[in-house]
Structures are given as structure tokens and as C-alpha cells.
Amino acid sequence: MSEIVENRMNTKPNEDLKIRIDRPWSWKRFFFQWEWLLVIVLLLVILINSLLSPYFLSLNTFISTPATFLDKAFIVFPMMFVIMLGRIDISVASTVAVSAVIMAVSYNMGLPMPLAILLCLITGSLGGAINGLLMVKFKELSFVIITLSTMIIYRGIAYILLGDQASGGFPKWFSFLGWGSILGVPFIVICFIITAVIFGLLLHKTSFGRIVSGMGFNKMTCEYSGIKVNRVTMIVFTLAGLMSGVTAVFLTSRMGSTRPNVAMGYELEVIAMVALGGVSTSGGVGRIAGPILAVYIIGYLSYGMGLANLQAPVVLVVIGLLLIFSVLAIRIRFSVSRKNSAV
Amino acid sequence: MAEKILELKHISKSFPGVKALDEVHFDLMPGEIHGLMGENGAGKSTFIKIITGVHSHDTGEMFINGNLVSFANPMEAQEMGLAAIYQHVTCYPDLTVAENIYMGHEKIKRYSKRIDWNKMFSEAQELLDQLGANFDSHERMGNLSVARQQIVEIAKALSTRAKIIIMDEPTAALTQHESSELYRITEGLRDDGVSIIFISHRIEDIFRLADRVTVFRDSRFIGCWPMEEITQDKLIVAMVGREIIQMFPKRKVPIGEKVLSVENLTRIGYFRNVSLDLHKGEILALTGLVGAGRTEVCESIYGINPSDEGIITFDDHEIVIDSPVTALDAGIGFLPEDRQKQGLILDWEIGKNITLPSLSSFSRYNWLDEGGERLASGQLADKLNVKAGNIFTRASTLSGGNQQKVVVAKILTRNLKVIILDEPTKGVDIKAKTAIYEIIGDLVEQGYGIILISSEMPEVMGMSDRIVVMKEGHVTALLDTSKCTQEEILNAAMVVKTPRTDAAVSEAREG
Numbered sequence: 001m002s003e004i005v006e007n008r009m010n011t012k013p014n015e016d017l018k019i020r021i022d023r024p025w026s027w028k029r030f031f032f033q034w035e036w037l038l039v040i041v042l043l044l045v046i047l048i049n050s051l052l053s054p055y056f057l058s059l060n061t062f063i064s065t066p067a068t069f070l071d072k073a074f075i076v077f078p079m080m081f082v083i084m085l086g087r088i089d090i091s092v093a094s095t096v097a098v099s100a101v102i103m104a105v106s107y108n109m110g111l112p113m114p115l116a117i118l119l120c121l122i123t124g125s126l127g128g129a130i131n132g133l134l135m136v137k138f139k140e141l142s143f144v145i146i147t148l149s150t151m152i153i154y155r156g157i158a159y160i161l162l163g164d165q166a167s168g169g170f171p172k173w174f175s176f177l178g179w180g181s182i183l184g185v186p187f188i189v190i191c192f193i194i195t196a197v198i199f200g201l202l203l204h205k206t207s208f209g210r211i212v213s214g215m216g217f218n219k220m221t222c223e224y225s226g227i228k229v230n231r232v233t234m235i236v237f238t239l240a241g242l243m244s245g246v247t248a249v250f251l252t253s254r255m256g257s258t259r260p261n262v263a264m265g266y267e268l269e270v271i272a273m274v275a276l277g278g279v280s281t282s283g284g285v286g287r288i289a290g291p292i293l294a295v296y297i298i299g300y301l302s303y304g305m306g307l308a309n310l311q312a313p314v315v316l317v318v319i320g321l322l323l324i325f326s327v328l329a330i331r332i333r334f335s336v337s338r339k340n341s342a343v
Numbered sequence: 344m345a346e347k348i349l350e351l352k353h354i355s356k357s358f359p360g361v362k363a364l365d366e367v368h369f370d371l372m373p374g375e376i377h378g379l380m381g382e383n384g385a386g387k388s389t390f391i392k393i394i395t396g397v398h399s400h401d402t403g404e405m406f407i408n409g410n411l412v413s414f415a416n417p418m419e420a421q422e423m424g425l426a427a428i429y430q431h432v433t434c435y436p437d438l439t440v441a442e443n444i445y446m447g448h449e450k451i452k453r454y455s456k457r458i459d460w461n462k463m464f465s466e467a468q469e470l471l472d473q474l475g476a477n478f479d480s481h482e483r484m485g486n487l488s489v490a491r492q493q494i495v496e497i498a499k500a501l502s503t504r505a506k507i508i509i510m511d512e513p514t515a516a517l518t519q520h521e522s523s524e525l526y527r528i529t530e531g532l533r534d535d536g537v538s539i540i541f542i543s544h545r546i547e548d549i550f551r552l553a554d555r556v557t558v559f560r561d562s563r564f565i566g567c568w569p570m571e572e573i574t575q576d577k578l579i580v581a582m583v584g585r586e587i588i589q590m591f592p593k594r595k596v597p598i599g600e601k602v603l604s605v606e607n608l609t610r611i612g613y614f615r616n617v618s619l620d621l622h623k624g625e626i627l628a629l630t631g632l633v634g635a636g637r638t639e640v641c642e643s644i645y646g647i648n649p650s651d652e653g654i655i656t657f658d659d660h661e662i663v664i665d666s667p668v669t670a671l672d673a674g675i676g677f678l679p680e681d682r683q684k685q686g687l688i689l690d691w692e693i694g695k696n697i698t699l700p701s702l703s704s705f706s707r708y709n710w711l712d713e714g715g716e717r718l719a720s721g722q723l724a725d726k727l728n729v730k731a732g733n734i735f736t737r738a739s740t741l742s743g744g745n746q747q748k749v750v751v752a753k754i755l756t757r758n759l760k761v762i763i764l765d766e767p768t769k770g771v772d773i774k775a776k777t778a779i780y781e782i783i784g785d786l787v788e789q790g791y792g793i794i795l796i797s798s799e800m801p802e803v804m805g806m807s808d809r810i811v812v813m814k815e816g817h818v819t820a821l822l823d824t825s826k827c828t829q830e831e832i833l834n835a836a837m838v839v840k841t842p843r844t845d846a847a848v849s850e851a852r853e854g
Contacts, residue, residue, distance in 0.1 A: 020733035021694070021721035206709040207702035214699060217688045224647070224685045225700040225753065226671040284690060 034278035037329065038293040041322075045297055049304030056307055067186035069299035071178075071250045072263070074192070075270045076277075076291050077199035078128075078240040083274050084216045085236055086283025087135075087143040093266035094154035095127040095244035100251065100258040101158040104167035113171050121245040127154055128241020132234040151267070158260035168257025178253030188250055195243075200288035212236060216283030272319060273298055276326045298322070346409060348373045348538050349394070349507055354403035356389055363389040364400070367564045369557055371507065371538050376529065378553030378570075379542045382582055382800060386562040387542055391509055394540075395427045396420035407507075426500035427509040434492055436485030441467035443484050444499045470498040474528050490521035497528060501537075508532065509540040514548050515634060526552055544632050546575055546837055558582055576830065583800055583829040594784045598808065599623030602792045603675070603761050605644060608653030613639040614816040617653070621761060621792040626783065628807030628824070629796045631836045635813040637796045638680060641763045644794075645677040646670040658760070671700060676754040678747075680765040680796075686750035687738045694720040694734035696749055701756035723752040727782060744775020751782060762786060763794045768802060780806060800829050812836050 050057040075092050082089045103120035107113055127150065134146045180187045203209035211232055215222050223229050247266070252258045275281060276297065277290030301322070302315045349371040356364040364386045371377050381387050392398040394405070396414030405412055407423055414420045434443050441464045442449075450463040467480035476494050484492065493513055500508045510529070514522045529539060529552060543549055549556055550570065558565040558581040565581050573581075604620035614636035621627050629637045643650040646664040655662055657673050664670045667677070679685035687696055697720035698705055705716045721734050727748040731741060738749060747767060754762055764783070768776045783806060787793055797803050803810055804824060812820040812835035820835035 017721050017725045019721055019724050019729065019731060021717040022733075023735050024733065205711055207706040207711055208709050210695070210702060210711065214688050214691065214695075217690045218684070220685050221688050222699070224667060224677065224679050226667045226757075227699070228666075228668055 035287065035289045035293060038277070038290060038297065042293055042297050045300050045304065049300060049307065052304060053307035056304060063184065064186055065303055066296070066299060067188045068303060070188050070192045071247055071254060072266045072270055073295045074195055074243045074246045074250070075240065075266070076273050076295055077195060078236065078243045079270050080274050080277070080279050080286055080291050081212050081236045082240055083279050083281055084212050084283060084286045085233065086216045088271060089131060089147045089237065089240050090144070090267045091127065091131060091147040091151035091154060092240055092244045092270060093263040094151045094158070095124050095241055096248045096251065096263040096266060097158040097260055098127065098154040099124040099245045100248035100262055101162045101167070101260055103248065103252065104258045105161050107170065108167055113174055117249055120248055121242060124245025124248060125238050125242040127244065128238040129234065131241070132237030135237065136230040136233055155260070162260050164260070166257045166259045170256070174253055175256065178250050196288065196292055203288050208232070213284050213286070269298070272323050276323060347371065348408060350406040352404045354393060354400045354405070356393060356398060356400050362562055365562045367559065371540060373538055374533055374536050375554050376533050376539045376541055376552050378549040378556035379540055379559070380549060380556060380578065380582055381559035382798065385559040387559055390559070391427060391511060394420070394509065395425055421503055424504060424506035426503055426505035427511065428493070428496040428500060428513060429511050434484050434495065438484055439480065440482050440484055440495050441480040443495055444470065444502050448503065467498065470501055474498060490517050490524065493517070493525065494528065505537070507538045507540070511542045512544060514543060514545055544837060546578065550575070579830050579833050583833060594788060596624040596787045598625045599790065602658060604656045606654045608640065608643060608650045610639060610643050610648065610650045617818055619811050619818070621794060623790050623792050624787050625809070626787055626793045626795055626807045628803040628810045629794055629813065630798065630803045630810060630832060631813035633798060635836065636816040637813050638765055641677065641765060641794060641796060644670070645675060645763060671757055674758065674760040676757060676759040676762045678750055678754060678762065678764045678767055680769065682746050682750050687746060689739035690737065692735045692737055693724060693729065693731055693749055696738050697723055697752045698756060700753050719756065720752070723755055724749070727752050728778060742775070744771040744778065747771055747775070747779060759791065761792045761794070763796070765796045766798065768799070800832065803832065804829060
């Protein structure tokens with residue numbers, strides 16, 4: 001029967017099938033999606049912000065402001081994959097620090113800047129690959145313990161390399177990455193959009209994305225179905241490391257220098273964005289639009305509260321509340337959709 | 344004659360799509376050991392769960408000491424003096440023996456409401472001494488052997504002052520010596536006036552211990568005999584029955600050349616020196632009791648848990664299989680026993696499930712051809728007659744039989760020569776069963792070689808060409824289906840000590 005698979009190109013879509021293969025359109029399914037709720041929340045945030053501050057509502061807010069909060073957003077996409085696998089990587093912020101420090105130190109030791117950037121990305125990928133390798137080789141260790149250990153280790157390496165100092169003095173063009181813009185659109189925003197498109201296609205249009213979701217739902221079935229589960233785990237964690245390297249580049253460019261204690265707490269913010277984006281921490285469920293909206297919601301929230309002169313701790317409280325709300329809302333959504341599918 | 348302590352009349356129980364118990368009777372005298380036997384799936388486990396209040400029965404009546412009772416939960420059953428000891432000991436390995444014994448009914452100090460440790464340990468010790476156990480109640484549960492854990496479970500039953508103790512295959516994991524120790528304890532309990540329901544697959548257990556034996560088959564009550572009135576052979580016949588070979592659409596398919604052969608496959612601790620071969624168009628049944636190592640052998644052939652020693656030859660080439668990836672690439676497919684945990688992604692729709700093993704043939708540079716995917720999965724679902732509106736139906740909403748068809752469809756997306764089916768009809772209703780047999784018939788007609796793991800005797804007899812019987816990790820018999828009887832198979836699965844090979848089969852193969 002496997003000739004069905006081989007000859008599928010020659011077969012015309014026939015109507016003889018007893019089972020339907022076209023997806024029936026349903027308004028309920030279309031509007032009953034988490035992302036619509038996020039859109040409403042985003043609009044609410046924008047509305048409140050513009051009430052709080054007369055300066056908020058302007059074209060600038062929508063084009064250039066994101067450049068202030070998008071640095072960590074690059075990690076959101078691979079973190080989404082990690083969480084869809086049913087795991088969490090809390091070492092990403094430390095990976096950012098160690099990559100940034102290695103870039104700065106190697107540049108100041110005479111390495112040309114482009115190569116230093118490349119080294120930064122390689123360091124990040126390596127950090128992620130080590131996480132993946134540990135996870136695949138030592139299945140009895142929990143992912144929390146593994147990434148907690150590497151979180152401490154990577155941060156420690158950053159301190160060993162640089163001490164408690166800052167390192168900078170990068171060439172002028174380097175600051176373009178974080179501050180420059182093309183046709184009025186900040187370079188970092190353009191990069192974010194490109195990354196979002198790439199990861200969106202990867203998740204929804206490739207077999208790799210399909211498998212990531214499948215492994216999150218039921219890893220054992222994937223193993224029995226001949227999926228190279230270890231390889232997928234390795235790739236996902238390596239991607240998390242690589243994108244941490246990307247974040248390190250943009251963060252360093254924006255700050256002009258780097259220190260071993262940069263990006264403190266990024267991992268939690270990133271995980272919060274992914275969770276708010278409707279990605280289930282038990283694995284499997286997730287669509288690309290959710291985390292993107294979540295990045296903007298949390299970004300504008302902190303930005304707007306800054307405009308209103310609210311202190312940073314208040315912002316944290318609000319983000320925490322938002323997260324609890326989102327988890328509760330997801331539960332309600334699931335119980336409703338269960339009822340629907342049971343009918 | 345003494346009053347019956349427990350009596351069940353006309354007990355029936357259905358689960359969705361399956362009739363688990365059909366008008367079953369049972370009775371138990373005070374101070375009696377009553378054996379309960381039946382093949383896998385005969386309804387023994389459901390029966391116990393009804394007695395102990397885990398399930399409630401649909402129809403029928405249950406009496407304890409002549410009073411009509413019905414239990415809403417296991418607590419109520421416990422209060423009435425019932426206790427069950429399960430096949431797989433369910434304990435807390437990190438706690439002490441005494442804590443395990445009194446789990447849920449700890450000794451509490453009267454006024455302070457704190458746990459009375461001294462009393463608990465000393466009373467636990469008394470129970471253990473009473474059972475003749477020579478270990479301490481302070482011992483950590485996880486340090487004990489299975490046999491000793493079993494004794495702790497019995498002590499636990501006694502600590503609730505149980506008058507009726509149900510033992511579900513207590514000797515399955517015990518050595519000969521440990522079994523005789525258990526016999527002694529069981530008889531001691533009987534002499535103290537406790538009634539015991541003793542479930543076992545080992546005929547020797549029943550003849551050694553029981554006063555009477557009750558046999559279930561196909562969810563029905565077959566009979567109840569005092570031990571002195573029944574012989575070993577009669578007991579086996581009662582368990583097997585003699586019918587329904589006709590429902591199997593076994594087709595005459597010419598047997599082709601050898602496609603898979605396994606020599607001296609060994610996985611330490613699971614099975615040893617297993618050899619078998621499989622031809623094109625042949626159905627080779629692999630049978631034996633649960634725990635005989637059938638699934639483990641096939642999981643090694645499929646690469647889930649690679650074997651430690653042994654040679655696998657496929658299509659005249661010796662191959663090394665270290666993962667399902669290599670097995671599938673070579674041409675060996677596997678339908679796992681637990682379709683919900685190992686076969687399907689329940690949250691996914693049918694279509695995505697079907698194409699999971701062959702995503703690479705539906706994508707170019709990882710880019711999915713979703714149209715081709717939908718068409719192929721639709722055609723396969725159609726061919727196998729999956730009952731669903733469209734291929735976007737979630738797998739979790741399908742019935743057991745339809746879920747199984749989806750798992751079969753998954754395997755068929757690959758280019759295979761050998762398919763291993765592990766209990767393909769487990770937990771599906773009779774109609775779906777017949778449909779699955781039809782599918783198996785189609786497959787051998789197309790030249791697949793099939794290994795069918797099955798515990799159901801009629802299925803083995805009705806579908807296979809040859810039968811490999813396993814017991815405790817060894818192959819105990821290789822039989823030609825057309826020339827053997829069910830008694831021979833059961834004998835090899837339960838009684839035979841030394842491996843033997845049916846001479847007629849090897850002659851037929853050589854000739």
C-alpha cells in the first residue's frame with residue numbers, strides 16, 4: 001500500500017473517498033483562538049498607555065519604540081520550540097552574557113569585529129548544543145537541573161573572562177545594528193520580522209516543526225514512529241543557544257559595551273512571553289502569532305509604564321498578574337473547547 | 344455446611360464497546376482457598392475490581408455473609424473486610440515496611456492526634472512475625488525482594504482485619520522457593536479462618552493450594568469444581584473452550600522465501616536465545632502468558648530496546664538494528680501494544696497521525712507537501728475503513744478499533760516487508776476485531792510477513808501459519824498451526840520446563 005505514498009503526484013484528487021480531506025470552514029474555530037484575545041489585550045495596553053501619557057500615541061511608537069524591547073525577543077522563538085517540546089531552558093540569559101563577553105574580549109584582543117560577532121554566535125550555539133547533548137545523553141537528568149547548572153556555569157565563565165568590569169570600544173558601524181534604521185525602520189525591527197517569518201515557516205510549514213509539536217504531545221509515539229527524537233532535541237536547544245548569541249549581539253550594540261551581568265532575568269521574561277503567547281508548558285500546543293503578540297504586549301506595557309513614571313517593580317507585578325491571567329484563561333479555553341469537541 | 348462468606352450472582356459489566364463480564368457467578372466459603380483461572384482477557388481483573396469496589400457492576404447482586412452489598416468505592420469494600428493484593432506490588436519504596444502496612448490507616452495517638460510510631464512499628468512487627476517473616480518493620484520497602492514485598496502486602500491486608508483476601512497472580516514474579524514460602528503463608532491464613540481468592544496462571548499453584556477452582560472464559564462463567572473432581576487436562580479444556588475458528592478469515596496465501604530470521608537473540612534480564620524465522624506471506628503467531636517476553640523480543644527486533652546478543656538477518660543480509668529508524672528503513676514495522684501511548688498522538692488529527700512515520704517522503708528539504716499528505720492519508724484511511732467524518736477528526740475521539748486502524752495506516756505509509764503486530768485486537772469490540780483480521784489477511788496477500796503477538800488462543804489458532812510459544816523469556820515450542828491443539832500451546836506456555844521444537848514443523852520447513 002505504500003505505493004499510495006510514492007504515486008501521490010500522479011493521483012488526481014478524487015471524490016471517491018468516503019472520508020473528507022478538505023477542512024470544513026468554521027467561524028467558531030476561526031474566532032475561538034487565543035490570538036484574538038491577545039490582540040484585544042494589546043489594544044487595551046495601547047489604549048491605557050495613550051491615556052496615561054499624551055506622548056504615547058504617535059507613529060514613532062509603532063515603528064521605532066519596539067527597538068527598545070526587541071533585543072530579547074529573538075530568544076522567544078527558539079524558547080517557544082523548547083517549551084513545545086515540554087521543556088524549559090533557563091540558561092539562555094547566561095548564554096547571552098557569555099557570548100557577549102567572549103565577543104567583547106576577543107575583539108579587544110585584536111580579532112576583527114565581524115569575526116568577533118561570528119564567534120559570539122558560535123559560542124551561543126555551543127552553549128545550547130551542550131544543553132541538548134546533556135539532555136540526550138543523560139535522560140535521567142531533568143531539563144530543569146541541566147539548564148540550571150549550565151545557567152550558573154555560563155554566567156561563571158563570563159565573570160572569569162571579564163571580572164567585574166565592562167568591555168567595549170567597538171567600531172562605529174557596530175552600533176548601527178542596535179540603533180540604525182533603513183528607510184526609517186530600525187534595523188533590529190527588520191531583523192525581528194525576518195526571524196519571525198523564518199521561525200513561523202519552520203514551525204508551521206516544515207516537517208521539523210510538525211515533529212517538534214508531535215514530540216511535545218507524545219514523545220514515545222514519535223520514537224515508535226521512527227522519528228530521530230534525539231536529533232530534534234539537539235537542534236532545538238542549539239537554536240536556543242544561537243538566538244541567545246543573536247540577542248547578545250544586539251544587546252551589546254545597543255549598550256555600547258558589555259558586562260558579565262548583562263541580560264539578568266531575561267530567561268524569565270522570555271518564558272513569560274512564550275507562556276502568555278498561548279504555548280502550553282505541557283508541550284505540543286503553540287502557534288507563532290501568539291508569542292509575537294506577547295512580545296509586543298509586554299514590551300509596550302513596560303514602555304508605557306515607563307512613560308507614566310511608574311517604577312520598574314510595578315511593571316514586574318503587572319507582568320506577573322498578566323501571566324497568571326493567561327494561564328487561567330488558557331485553562332478555561334481548553335475546558336470550553338473540550339466541551340465543544342465532545343458534542 | 345457453613346454460610347457462604349461471599350457470593351456473587353449474575354454479575355455483568357460493560358465498558359464502552361466491550362462486554363467485560365457477562366452473567367458471572369462466584370462464591371466463597373469461610374476458610375477456603377478458591378482458585379480463579381482464565382486466559383488473559385477472560386475478565387478476572389474486572390471481576391476483582393468489582394469485588395473490591397474499584398468498579399461498580401452494571402447488573403447482578405453481591406452478598407457478604409448473606410447481606411446484599413454494593414460498594415461505591417474501595418474504602419467501603421475495605422470496611423467490609425475485603426483486601427486485594429495485586430500482581431504488581433504497589434508500594435512506597437522509600438518508606439519503611441511499617442509505614443507501608445499502615446498507609447491510610449496509621450496508628451494515631453488518642454489526644455495529640457500524632458502518629459504513634461512505637462505502636463505502629465511494634466504492631467507491624469507482630470503481623471510480620473505472625474506471617475513467619477524474618478525481616479524488620481523498620482526496613483525500607485525498596486530494599487526488599489519482590490517476595491518479601493508480597494508478604495508486606497499480605498500483612499497490610501491483615502492490618503485492616505480483612506476476612507477475604509484476593510491475591511492476583513502473587514506467584515508470577517516469584518521463584519520456586521519463594522512460591523512455596525507463599526503457599527505456607529497462604530495456608531496459615533486459611534487455617535486462621537481467612538478466605539482467599541487465589542488467581543494464578545500456574546496450574547501447579549492451583550492444584551497445590553486451592554479447595555475449589557472457578558474458570559472464566561470470554562467474560563463468562565464456565566464452571567466451578569472442587570479440586571478432587573477435576574484433572575489438569577480438563578481444567579485446560581475449560582479455560583480454552585472449543586469454538587470460533589470459523590470467524591477468522593484466514594486466507595490461503597502461498598508462503599514465499601524467508602524474509603526475516605533471528606538467531607539466539609538475547610537481552611539480559613528479559614529473554615534469552617530466542618530464534619525464529621519469518622517468510623513472505625506468512626503469519627507467525629508469538630504467544631505465551633503476559634510477561635513471557637514476547638513484546639520484549641519484538642521491541643528488540645524493532646530497535647526500541649536493542650538486544651545484547653544475537654543476529655538479525657533481513658532479506659539475506661545481516662543487519663544491525665539500534666533504533667526504530669533503522670528498523671523502518673530496513674523494512675520492519677511495528678504496531679505497539681499501547682496504541683494510545685505508543686501508537687498515536689491523541690491530540691492530533693487522523694491525517695497528521697497517519698503521515699508521522701513518513702514525513703520525509705511528504706516533504707522536500709523539510710518543506711511539507713500538505714496536499715499530498717492529505718490525499719495519501721485520506722486514501723489510506725479510506726482503504727482501512729476508518730469511521731470518521733474527515734481526516735481532521737482528532738484521534739482521541741475515535742473508538743478503539745478505529746484508532747487501531749489509524750495506527751495500521753501509519754505503518755502502511757512506509758515501504759515494509761515485515762510487520763510486527765503487538766496485540767492488535769486488544770480492547771476492541773468484536774466487529775472491529777473482524778475488520779482488523781480482514782486487514783491482516785489483506786496484508787499477507789500483498790506479501791508482507793507478519794509476526795502476530797497475541798494472548799488470545801482463538802486468534803492465534805485462527806490466524807497464524809506457525810506458532811512460537813514463549814515462557815519466561817525462552818521459546819518453549821514452535822508449532823505448526825494446522826497440526827497442533829490449543830492444549831499443546833497452553834501446555835508450552837504454562838507447564839513445559841525445557842524448550843522443545845515440533846519435529847513435524849522443522850521437517851516440513853526442510854522438505
